[in-house]
Amino acid sequence: MGYATMHSQCAACTTMISFHANHVPSLTIDGSRRAICRDCFDRWNQIHRIDEGLDPIPLHPDAYSPMDETGLQLNTSKETE
Ligand SMILES: [Zn+2]
Numbered sequence: 001m002g003y004a005t006m007h008s009q010c011a012a013c014t015t016m017i018s019f020h021a022n023h024v025p026s027l028t029i030d031g032s033r034r035a036i037c038r039d040c041f042d043r044w045n046q047i048h049r050i051d052e053g054l055d056p057i058p059l060h061p062d063a064y065s066p067m068d069e070t071g072l073q074l075n076t077s078k079e080t081e
Helices: 038-048
Strands: 006-009 016-019 026-029 032-035
Antiparallel strands (some): 006 016, 026 032
């Protein structure tokens, strides 16, 4: 059994982050989903939820944890002739 961790820059502040691909909070930019760091998620929640009188969106407990390798959808099939 293995684990996988995704790495990229936060879409908002460009800090390098590690995250769970399925649970990390994200922003959609130009049609693609881009991960954001915990600080930017907290800032987003403050501005778009709390300051508007809404309940904050809860952070998934595994948002920045490694994911079980079985959660990956890799295409390992090879074409044969
Ligand atoms: Zn950030």
